[in-house]
Amino acid sequence: MAEVWWPNHVVAGEVVYPPGGTWGPRIQPAYQIVLLHSGSLDLTSDGQTYRFAAGETILSAPNRTDFFQFALDEQTHHSWITIFGPPLPHAWSAPLEPLPKAIPLSQRMHALVKEAIYWFHTKHMPQLMLSIGCHALHLFLQEANIGPHQRRDGHKAVYLAEQFIQRRYAEDITLADISRNALVSPEYLCRLFRKQVGCSPTAYLWQYRTLRALDLLSGTGLSVADIAAACGFKTQFHLHRRVKAYTGLAPTEYRKTRQGAPN
Numbered sequence: 001m002a003e004v005w006w007p008n009h010v011v012a013g014e015v016v017y018p019p020g021g022t023w024g025p026r027i028q029p030a031y032q033i034v035l036l037h038s039g040s041l042d043l044t045s046d047g048q049t050y051r052f053a054a055g056e057t058i059l060s061a062p063n064r065t066d067f068f069q070f071a072l073d074e075q076t077h078h079s080w081i082t083i084f085g086p087p088l089p090h091a092w093s094a095p096l097e098p099l100p101k102a103i104p105l106s107q108r109m110h111a112l113v114k115e116a117i118y119w120f121h122t123k124h125m126p127q128l129m130l131s132i133g134c135h136a137l138h139l140f141l142q143e144a145n146i147g148p149h150q151r152r153d154g155h156k157a158v159y160l161a162e163q164f165i166q167r168r169y170a171e172d173i174t175l176a177d178i179s180r181n182a183l184v185s186p187e188y189l190c191r192l193f194r195k196q197v198g199c200s201p202t203a204y205l206w207q208y209r210t211l212r213a214l215d216l217l218s219g220t221g222l223s224v225a226d227i228a229a230a231c232g233f234k235t236q237f238h239l240h241r242r243v244k245a246y247t248g249l250a251p252t253e254y255r256k257t258r259q260g261a262p263n
Contacts, residue, residue, distance in 0.1 A: 007085035010133030012116035014079035023068040030084040034058045037220045039076025042069040061099040081116045083133040103144045110219040157182040170232045210242045218258035224251045
């Protein structure tokens with residue numbers, strides 16, 4: 001990012017709320033990134049309610065009144081990193097609006113926040129915490145494909161299609177839906193995708209669903225069936241076939257190899 005910005009305080013943690021748990025209302029003191037590992041969250045921010053599901057990363061903004069209502073019928077596990085500092089440069093803050101904003105929970109963000117939680121509890125590395133907090137905001141912008149991180153080359157329709165897929169991959173979307181949101185015909189979008197991405201929009205959608213499923217397999221305790229439903233697969237068997245084709249391993253085998261790897 002062109003403008004220099006640095007936090008002055010960063011905290012991190014994780015908690016499991018019982019069914020029906022709440023937090024707030026409170027005035028959000030800083031930018032907060034919440035990783036929703038299981039359960040669900042209804043976040044009411046300045047009177048407007050947003051619903052989030054397991055497998056999402058949520059960014060909320062300072063100086064807003066937030067109320068957290070967690071799942072009524074199951075536990076909700078989430079972790080967070082809160083980043084205090086001066087106002088963000090316009091190049092950072094403008095693309096983030098409106099907030100709160102959610103993106104898929106990635107393995108990179110999960111690992112970064114795990115590191116933040118570890119170093120926060122050691123109490124000995126405040127400068128490292130500031131670096132991790134700044135990194136977390138950069139990573140959110142990058143993974144949301146917005147702001148200064150957004151790629152500038154290529155046809156705009158491809159990026160509109162990618163963004164639509166990344167927002168709606170869990171739903172039963174079609175090529176017609178994707179092309180309509182990219183503002184071009186399905187045939188033209190397919191030609192653009194093959195030239196710019198190397199595959200069709202539909203292939204990109206299934207690849208994206210598979211990658212998000214792999215993130216959830218390695219970073220959460222959700223069942224394979226729940227992951228299949230959360231990532232847009234019609235059946236657990238369909239997820240099994242995609243993961244096996246992509247990694248050479250069944251979903252449960254892949255989970256064991258990733259969760260058994262050193263942190």
